[in-house]
Amino acid sequence: MSIVSVTHLEAGYEDTPVLRDVSMTAEEGAITAVLGTSGCGKSTLLKNIIRLNDAWSGSVRMFDEEVMVMDEPEFNQLLKRVGVLFQNGALLNSITIAENVAIPLEQHTRLPAPVRDHLIRIKLALVELEEAIDKLPSELSGGMRKRAALARAMALDPDLLFCDEPSAGLDPVTAAGLDNLICRLRDQLGMSVIVITHHVPSIIRTADKIVYLSDGGVLFSGTVKEARSSGIEQIERFFREGVKDY
Ligand SMILES: Nc1ncnc2c1ncn2[C@@H]1O[C@H](COP(=O)(O)OP(=O)(O)O)[C@@H](O)[C@H]1O
Numbered sequence: 001m002s003i004v005s006v007t008h009l010e011a012g013y014e015d016t017p018v019l020r021d022v023s024m025t026a027e028e029g030a031i032t033a034v035l036g037t038s039g040c041g042k043s044t045l046l047k048n049i050i051r052l053n054d055a056w057s058g059s060v061r062m063f064d065e066e067v068m069v070m071d072e073p074e075f076n077q078l079l080k081r082v083g084v085l086f087q088n089g090a091l092l093n094s095i096t097i098a099e100n101v102a103i104p105l106e107q108h109t110r111l112p113a114p115v116r117d118h119l120i121r122i123k124l125a126l127v128e129l130e131e132a133i134d135k136l137p138s139e140l141s142g143g144m145r146k147r148a149a150l151a152r153a154m155a156l157d158p159d160l161l162f163c164d165e166p167s168a169g170l171d172p173v174t175a176a177g178l179d180n181l182i183c184r185l186r187d188q189l190g191m192s193v194i195v196i197t198h199h200v201p202s203i204i205r206t207a208d209k210i211v212y213l214s215d216g217g218v219l220f221s222g223t224v225k226e227a228r229s230s231g232i233e234q235i236e237r238f239f240r241e242g243v244k245d246y
Pocket residue numbers: 013018036037038039040041042043044045
């Protein structure tokens with residue numbers, strides 16, 4: 001089953017179209033990488049799938065349900081099954097890492113405090129960040145902040161996880177560590193992951209399937225291997241150039 005299925009999506013800002021006709025699917029238990037050059041509309045696609053922006057037309061299905069027609073309470077219910085790691089991490093700076101991870105648990109569950117605290121420890125252990133539990137975000141490195149944001153995205157055990165450029169701004173070793181972690185979420189927890197990235201080494205390490213956005217549409221979708229011998233010059237060049245920082 002496709003966990004996400006987008007059909008003829010049209011979306012943009014004010015009068016400016018960004019996505020003209022996007023159709024793509026992401027499969028259950030797989031890592032799907034959405035790629036393309038900077039500014040091509042990757043984050044816009046994510047925002048329209050999770051309804052932070054209202055799409056102009058087309059269809060978005062998640063967990064086999066049409067989300068564009070759902071009312072607010074129905075959609076919020078569905079969002080409990082979805083974790084999002086935003087491009088800028090977006091931890092709250094004035095509270096500790098534990099308190100940041102607690103936010104979704106407090107919003108969406110009525111767990112007693114000891115259970116909640118136990119879950120926070122489990123999530124931080126998953127991202128190997130137990131020692132930072134009582135630290136403020138400003139006391140952590142960039143890679144640690146990304147992992148903390150990931151722990152928060154994972155707080156409610158989502159079936160589907162979106163990560164918007166998780167390795168941007170990280171050194172290569174830290175980026176590789178994050179890629180490993182995302183693969184473990186798939187392999188050990190069976191999570192479905194949609195990663196937005198233009199980082200070729202990460203794509204090669206993690207992606208079961210790629211969706212390449214260009215010019216408001218999908219230029220290619222398939223495996224990395226298929227992409228590299230697709231005969232589409234723009235895509236082959238994307239991998240040739242990107243692989244140089246491998
Ligand atoms: N809030 C916004 N208002 C107006 N235009 C935006 C906004 N966010 C993004 N854009 C524009 O939409 C296009 C796609 O942006 P984005 O989806 O962020 O690209 P990507 O994530 O692929 O780098 C860009 O031209 C960008 O300038």
